[in-house]
Amino acid sequence: MEPAAGPPALPASIALPAWASRSRSVLLAATILLIGVAFYLSVLIVQRQHALENVLRYNLTWLVTQSVPELNRLQTVVALYALPDGDRDEEQVQLWLDIFKNRLQLFGNGEAREFFDRRPDMDAALARAHQVATQVQALLPRLGAAGTPQEVLRLLAPINQDLLRISAAAYGDSSERNAQDLRDLTVLHWTFSGVLLGLILCSLGLVAFLIGNNRLLRQTYARMQALVSDLSRNRQELIEAKENVQEAMLEAQAQNEVLH
Secondary structure, three states: OOOOOOOOOOOHHHOOOHHHHHHHHHHHHHHHHHHHHHHHHHHHHHHHHHHHHOHHHHOHHHHHHOHHHHHHHHHHHHHHHHOOOOOOOHHHHHHHHHHHHHHHHHOOOHHHHHHHHHOHHHHHHHHHHHHHHHHHHHHHHHOOOOOHHHHHHHHHHHHHHHHHHHHHHHHHHHHHHHHHHHHHHHHHHHHHHHHHHHHHHHHHHHHHHHHHHHHHHHHHHHHHHHHHHHHHHHHHHHHHHHHHHHHHHHHHHHHHHHHO
């Protein structure tokens, strides 16, 4: 007798379709990419929020406006020298002049320097303030002389107007930059929302793919069960057929012995 043939191969329709495999790969790659983009945008949004919370970049207005009362205070202590019974204190004059000069030095650093680089007209006003401060410093040794306080006040008067213009320009510049930062943050927010939407759609696609894959697996399992049942039934039929053949052979042998 020939040996029984092995179990039949699975139908080709049970295997995972090529389009499903490609779709799964594309969805997985898109999901991973969107997760990376979402993480990057989250970092950018957090950094932008910190920039808005950290008001150092908007301290330019405060930095400039503080120079106006400091200059007014310097003018006040100098004006006392012009009064017959004024409280003359050269140390106070030097102190407020040093404070004013230090304030002008601060304008040459950081955000303030960038502002003056963007505004040549304001930078020219700042240069005049430096020049006047140097001239006033040269006049301090003879501040008690007649006419010297008036000369110092005459030098400082235009600077007061310049500082007011610089303060107004600095306020406008800070407001504009603040508004731009808010617009950038809004753009990042909507971009992040779009990435999240894409991530959700890819996730839904993966879920749909998994549901379809599970349905295909259940169908495959059902076909395998049916195939196993068929194989078991065929095996039982083969066993019965074998037994019948053996019985027939025994009967044939018995008849041969009787005939002989």
